[in-house]
Amino acid sequence: MYEFLRSRKSLFSAALAVAVVAALATAGGVASAHPRVTADGLRDLAALSPVIDCSSVTGLDLSRATDAPVTITSATLVTTGAAPYCEVRGTIAPANTIVLRLPTAGWTQRYVQTGCGGECGSSNINFGQAANCPPVVAGQVAVATTDMGHQGQNDGSWAANNPQAQIDFAYRGVHVTSQVAKAIIGRFYAHKPAFSYFTGCSDGGREALMEAQRYPGDFDGIAAGAPANNMVVQNTYHHAWNVLTNLDDNGNYILLAAKLPLIHSAVLAACDRLDGVQDGLLGDPRVCDFNPYTLVCKKAQDASTCLSPAEAGVVRRLHNGAVTDKGDRLEPAISHEWGSELDWSLFVPAAQGAHVGSENFVLAFARYLGFTNYVNANWQLKDLKLTAQGFWDTVQSSSYLSAMDPDLSTFRRTGGKLLLWHGWEDQHISPQGTLEYWDALQKTLGRNAVDSFAKLFLFPGVAHCGGGEGPNVFDVLTPVMAWTESGRAPAKIIASHSTGGTVDRTRPVFPYPAVARYDGSGSTDDAANFVSYTPRNPVRDDFNWLGSRLFSDGYQVKAKADGTQLVLKPATTWLTRKAG
Incomplete structure (x- = not known):
C-alpha cells in the first residue's frame, strides 16, 4: 500500500517539475506561478508517442507488475x-481478462480505467x-478495463465453488x-501516467468506492456513479x-405495468411544481408526499383509470421498501423515489407469469455468491x-x-478526489444508499474535510446510470480531472436531454445539498436560467434501518481461496460481532 502512495507522490512531483520546466522554456526563463491549464481546467500536458512498436508489447516482462503471472495474448x-x-x-x-488501449500518437499522460456493471464477466471498455x-x-x-476474474455466465454460476473468482469480483x-496497465503504459511510452482515473457506474460505482477504500493509491481521481456499494442488501x-x-396469496401479481403511466402522471400532478418549475421532473423527490390511495377507484369508475386498494398498497410498499413482519426496515427508507414510476417495469411485469429483472438479479446472486461458501441452484425468493x-x-x-x-x-490525505453521482429516478439502485454513504463520510471525516476532496451530484429525472425523462447526458470525468490537476473544484455539471438527436433541454446540477432554481426569466429548458440554491431547511433523511451500522469502518476483511472454500480473515468479522 505505502509503495503505491509513495509512487503517486513521486509521480506528482515529477509531473509538476516537467510543467515548471516547460513554463520556463516558453516564458523566456521566467517560471510561472502555476502549471499551464486549459479552459477545461486540465493540466496542459505534453503529448507523447510510443517508444516501442505495438507488437512488441506481447514480449514485455511484466513479472514485477503485480503478484500474479501476467500473459499478454495479443x-x-x-x-x-x-x-x-x-x-x-x-x-x-488466474482468470482476469484485461483489455488496454494505448494511443499511438498524442498520449497526454493520462490513464483512465473503466468499471463494468451487473456481475461483470466481460472486458468491454465503456466510458458511460x-x-x-x-x-x-x-x-x-x-484506457483499460477487466472482466473481474470470470467470463460470461450472467446467472451467477461462475461463482460456484470458485472462491478466487469471488475475490477478483469483489x-x-x-x-x-x-497495476499491470500502468506497467505496460510505462514501458510503451517510457513514461508513467501523470494522472490516473477511474470511472464506473452501478457495480462500476461499487468498484470505484472499493478502490478508494481498499487501494487509495491506485487512482488520483474517481467518478463513482449509482454505486451498488451495499451490494448484498441490494441483490x-x-x-x-x-x-x-x-404477489397475492395465490402467487399472482397484483400490480401490472399498464398502470405505471397512470401512477406517474398522478405523482407529477401532485409534486411537479414543488421545485418551482412545472417541467415533468421532481427536483428533489424526497419533498413529494404522494399518497397512492388518492388513486383508488370510485364507485363505477373505469378500472383502467384508477387503482384497486391492493394495487395502491403495492405502490406504497414499493416506494417505502422492504420490512420485516414487525415493521423493521430491511433496507434504507425510500426504496424507489417518487417520479421513477415509468421505469418500474424492471420489477412490475406486463402480464401474469412473466419473470422480471429484479427476480433474475436476486436468483443469480443468492444461489451462488450472496451466502459465503453456499451454493444452491434451487434457491427461490x-x-x-x-x-x-x-x-x-x-x-x-x-x-x-x-x-x-x-x-x-488515506485517499484524501494523498490528494485523491471523488465525485459521487446518482440519478434521482434510479429504478435499480436507490439514491438513498448513496445519500447514506455521503452522510457516513461526513460523520466520519467531518463536513469540511469531505468538502475538500469529495462532491455529490444528484440528477433529477435520470434513471439507472442514464436514461429517464430528465437531462441524462453529462460528463463526470472532466470535473474530476480538473479538480485533480488544477484544483478547480466542480461547481456545477451541465446535463442535457435530446429528442431525435436534437438537444431540447439543458439543466445545471450543483453539488449536494444545493439544487437548481429557476431565476424567473427565459426558457426553463435553458441551463443558463438556473442558479444554485441551498434549501434553508434541507430534507432530513431517515437512515434508521437494520443495516445502518454497515455504513462504518472496520467491517471489511481480506479473503483467501482455499480449494473450493472462501476464507475470510479475521474469521470473526465485524458483522458477526455486531449482529447481536
Missing part, C-alpha cells in the same frame, strides 16, 4: 477510428457518462488491472421485495427470511463484497 494496431491505438489483451492469473470528456473524445488517454480484479432484500410485495436474524445471516458476505467503509482519510 497487441494489435487499430487504425479504423479517428485516433489510432494499440489494443492489448491479456490475462492476469464519461464519454464526453474531451481527452477521451480525442483519443488522448490510455475487489482484486480492478486493483491488479491498474437480496431490495430486489426480492420488489417481487414479493407484489421465498427462501429469503424477512426477519432481523435472517437479515444478519444474509449480510455476512458484505465483509468482502460491499464497499460502504466511509473512512477515506
